[in-house]
Amino acid sequence: MSRIDVVVTGLGATTPLGGDVASTWDAMLAGRSGVSPLAQEWAAQLPVRIAAQLAVDPTGLLDRVKLRRLDRSEAIALIAAHQAWSDAGLADSGLDPERLGVSVGSGIGGALTLLAQDDILETSGPRRVSPHTIPMLMPNGPAAWVGLELGARAGVHSVASACATGAEAIALGLDMIRAGRADVVVAGGTEAVIHPLPIAGFSSMRAMSTRNDEPERASRPWDKGRDGFVLGEGAGVIVLERADHAAARGARVYARLAGAGLTSDGFDIVQPHPEGAGAIRAIAKAISDADVAKSDIVHVNAHATSTPVGDLAEITALRAALGDHPVLTATKSMSGHLLGAAGALESIATILAIRDGVVPPTINLDDPDDGLTLDVATNKARHMDVPAALNNSFGFGGHNVALVFTRP
Amino acid sequence: MTRDEITAGLAEILEEVAGVNPDDVAEGKSFTDDLDVDSLSMVEVVVAAEEKFGVKIPDNEVQNLKTVGDAVSYIEAQS
Numbered sequence: 155m156s157r158i159d160v161v162v163t164g165l166g167a168t169t170p171l172g173g174d175v176a177s178t179w180d181a182m183l184a185g186r187s188g189v190s191p192l193a194q195e196w197a198a199q200l201p202v203r204i205a206a207q208l209a210v211d212p213t214g215l216l217d218r219v220k221l222r223r224l225d226r227s228e229a230i231a232l233i234a235a236h237q238a239w240s241d242a243g244l245a246d247s248g249l250d251p252e253r254l255g256v257s258v259g260s261g262i263g264g265a266l267t268l269l270a271q272d273d274i275l276e277t278s279g280p281r282r283v284s285p286h287t288i289p290m291l292m293p294n295g296p297a298a299w300v301g302l303e304l305g306a307r308a309g310v311h312s313v314a315s316a317c318a319t320g321a322e323a324i325a326l327g328l329d330m331i332r333a334g335r336a337d338v339v340v341a342g343g344t345e346a347v348i349h350p351l352p353i354a355g356f357s358s359m360r361a362m363s364t365r366n367d368e369p370e371r372a373s374r375p376w377d378k379g380r381d382g383f384v385l386g387e388g389a390g391v392i393v394l395e396r397a398d399h400a401a402a403r404g405a406r407v408y409a410r411l412a413g414a415g416l417t418s419d420g421f422d423i424v425q426p427h428p429e430g431a432g433a434i435r436a437i438a439k440a441i442s443d444a445d446v447a448k449s450d451i452v453h454v455n456a457h458a459t460s461t462p463v464g465d466l467a468e469i470t471a472l473r474a475a476l477g478d479h480p481v482l483t484a485t486k487s488m489s490g491h492l493l494g495a496a497g498a499l500e501s502i503a504t505i506l507a508i509r510d511g512v513v514p515p516t517i518n519l520d521d522p523d524d525g526l527t528l529d530v531a532t533n534k535a536r537h538m539d540v541p542a543a544l545n546n547s548f549g550f551g552g553h554n555v556a557l558v559f560t561r562p
Numbered sequence: 563m564t565r566d567e568i569t570a571g572l573a574e575i576l577e578e579v580a581g582v583n584p585d586d587v588a589e590g591k592s593f594t595d596d597l598d599v600d601s602l603s604m605v606e607v608v609v610a611a612e613e614k615f616g617v618k619i620p621d622n623e624v625q626n627l628k629t630v631g632d633a634v635s636y637i638e639a640q641s
Binding site for chain 2 (some may be wrong): 217218219222223281282284285286
């Protein structure tokens with residue numbers, strides 16, 4: 155059976171490292187951290203007072219009246235989606251809207267809106283609650299706005315699988331094109347929950363780094379001194395396109411999305427399986443789906459969030475699923491953890507590693523954990539040929555998503 | 563408060579919540595057809611007008627306020 159090939163023809167992002175893909179990628183290759191102290195007054199009472207905040211605030215980029223109707227997660231999804239759309243050169247391509255789909259998810263949704271409007275409810279009463287509250291906080295809001303602005307009519311979808319959301323949204327886009335439901339899918343993730351409540355919640359789980367005095371050194375995957383993840387905000391969106399559709403319009407192709415593997419642990423609501431059983435199956439499914447050999451995967455953009463348990467469980471899974479040859483990196487050491495956008499941003503980094511033949515560094519890896527038994531591009535970008543690479547994303551709830559990208 | 567002052571107050575609200583150019587706001591203009599104020603923004607306009615002019619505008623009255631002039635007359639009668 156001949157299978158429909160799917161390629162990546164556009165990239166867009168707004169992240170703690172830059173307001174677009176080029177500046178984000180430059181910052182990654184330079185090993186810069188996007189983590190900074192939280193200057194907001196509310197942060198003073200929190201155990202965690204650092205975060206990876208957007209490098210370019212979206213409020214200066216969008217119309218003031220429009221912003222009244224957009225949750226921050228929706229605003230940045232729109233910014234990233236418009237970048238990707240324009241990058242793909244689809245704006246005046248005559249694409250049939252009924253062949254254009256959207257798959258954009260968020261891990262937590264419009265929490266900033268929910269909490270701000272709850273404050274208004276408490277202080278001023280129900281009549282003052284904004285009529286835009288529901289479309290701003292609904293989890294499908296970012297996807298719906300992207301679909302609305304791009305005129306997508308082949309279906310607008312919003313998966314939610316916590317920190318695997320961005321990758322799962324991309325996998326759904328792949329499925330949509332393979333199943334013949336769309337020729338082009340705008341896919342990715344968005345997250346904007348830098349607010350005391352989510353921070354307090356993650357802190358109570360003891361999941362976050364409290365290295366408040368050294369923000370830029372707080373996110374340190376696989377380092378012995380790691381003490382949790384650093385919360386980040388941002389959005390990443392890519393344009394997936396049927397390969398023959400892209401070829402027919404002479405589109406520039408970054409990479410192929412060759413395969414995806416999705417599994418669930420069925421083990422614990424937040425703890426990863428200690429042997430990474432679900433992750434191993436996801437990686438195996440992805441490389442089988444991509445029809446590549448284990449040895450072809452020379453680079454992995456790991457999920458590696460800088461938590462004591464998760465970082466090593468992933469090493470165990472990668473060794474079991476791929477062997478000991480791939481060169482790893484954990485770009486969360488620089489970007490922080492973008493939750494529902496993480497898989498999308500890291501897919502972009504994986505795609506650009508293939509395009510440019512360079513693996514971005516894992517910074518702050520000063521004293522590697524004894525359990526780190528694979529090669530990592532430590533503290534400096536590593537130039538190497540990358541014909542095929544894997545991106546892992548795992549989420550609370552036991553979601554495991556592995557994506558294989560290859561050179562077109 | 564004169565009708566002109568109420569119109570000017572409404573224009574400020576319309577600019578804030580719906581991005582309407584204040585120069586376009588006049589008594590004869592329809593909120594939806596001329597000023598492009600959609601139903602959700604109209605809710606915001608009403609709540610802001612209640613606060614600004616110290617009046618109550620019940621939901622069943624809002625449907626009768628088709629034009630800026632309708633709103634000015636209602637506010638004028640209430641205040």
